[in-house]
Amino acid sequence: xxxxxDDMVLVLKALHFAADKHRRQRRKDAAASxxxxxxxxxxxxxxxxxxxxxxxxxxxxxxxxxxxxxxxTGQELEAVFGAEIRAIVEEVTDDTSQPPAVRxxxxxxxxxxxxxxxRLVKLADKICNVRDLVEAPPAGWSxxxxxxxxxWARAVIAEVCGCNSALELHFNALCxxxxxxxxxxxxxxxx
Ligand code: NDP
Ligand code: ZN
Numbered sequence: 001x002x003x004x005x006d007d008m009v010l011v012l013k014a015l016h017f018a019a020d021k022h023r024r025q026r027r028k029d030a031a032a033s034x035x036x037x038x039x040x041x042x043x044x045x046x047x048x049x050x051x052x053x054x055x056x057x058x059x060x061x062x063x064x065x066x067x068x069x070x071x072x073t074g075q076e077l078e079a080v081f082g083a084e085i086r087a088i089v090e091e092v093t094d095d096t097s098q099p100p101a102v103r104x105x106x107x108x109x110x111x112x113x114x115x116x117x118x119r120l121v122k123l124a125d126k127i128c129n130v131r132d133l134v135e136a137p138p139a140g141w142s143x144x145x146x147x148x149x150x151x152w153a154r155a156v157i158a159e160v161c162g163c164n165s166a167l168e169l170h171f172n173a174l175c176x177x178x179x180x181x182x183x184x185x186x187x188x189x190x191x
Contacts, residue, residue: 007055010081014059015040017080021070028138038132039065042124049127050120050167057117060088064121067093091118092125104152111159119160123167126153127174134178143182150178 003011018039025035042061046052059081066072067089078086091114094103111122130153133146154175161168 003053003055007053010055010059011043011062014062014081014085018062018066021066021072025069027132027136029132029136030139031136033136035065035069038128039063041128042121045124045127045167045170046120049170050124050164052120052164054117056084056088057120060085060092060117061121061124063089064092064125068096088115088117088121091115092121107156108152108159111156114160116163119163120167122160123157123163123171126157127167127171129153130171130174130178134181142186143184147179147182150175150182 019036022035022039026032027035027038039062042064043058046058046061052058063077063081063085066077067074074086074090077089091110094107096103098106111119114122130150133141133149137146157168157171
């Protein structure tokens with residue numbers, strides 16, 4: 001199944017906008033991958049594993065880190081992409097003024113009451129991040145830190161269950177594999 005022309009235009013516009021906003025950013029992996037690879041990966045996971053063809057969800061996935069990680073505002077997103085996409089992106093945006101521990105708990109709480117489209121974006125984000133933790137982990141992260149991240153991601157995703165069974169099955173299998181891969185510990189000096 002392909003996207004109708006208007007839907008394709010929306011997704012391409014989101015790609016252009018996100019690529020521009022993230023143009024100076026890199027992921028945390030040792031190779032410092034271009035940041036835009038991550039939002040593109042979310043949309044690809046949604047489409048290929050989740051069978052998602054809803055252009056609003058795919059575009060929100062592509063834009064999901066623009067408010068949190070760039071100078072993009074909600075008003076700007078609304079002006080370019082409309083109120084619906086702005087609302088989804090805001091739902092998956094952490095309040096960066098809060099301390100990390102508060103943000104972690106807040107994500108679990110917010111996942112519980114999030115909209116169906118925000119749940120899909122959240123699930124794809126955690127799939128991509130857990131996959132990266134195994135294949136291209138943040139430089140300097142100990143196995144224990146990576147395990148803690150997987151456990152927290154599971155707690156967040158437990159709150160969105162029922163939104164897409166193919167994505168949920170994939171996430172659960174990925175976490176199992178990640179925990180098997182991330183066994184052991186490093187010497188104290190490397191933690
Ligand atoms: P962070 O929140 O610091 O980093 C995880 C986030 O980084 C992911 O959610 C993802 O967010 C992004 N990311 C970028 N590149 C990668 C990649 N290659 N693989 C996976 N994720 C990537 O991680 P923690 O949850 O561990 O830490 C929270 C806070 O606690 C930090 O701010 C830190 O100051 C502090 N801390 C925690 C320690 C611990 O052991 N947990 C140890 C020391 C400090 P996105 O997709 O949104 O971009
Ligand atoms: Zn993300």
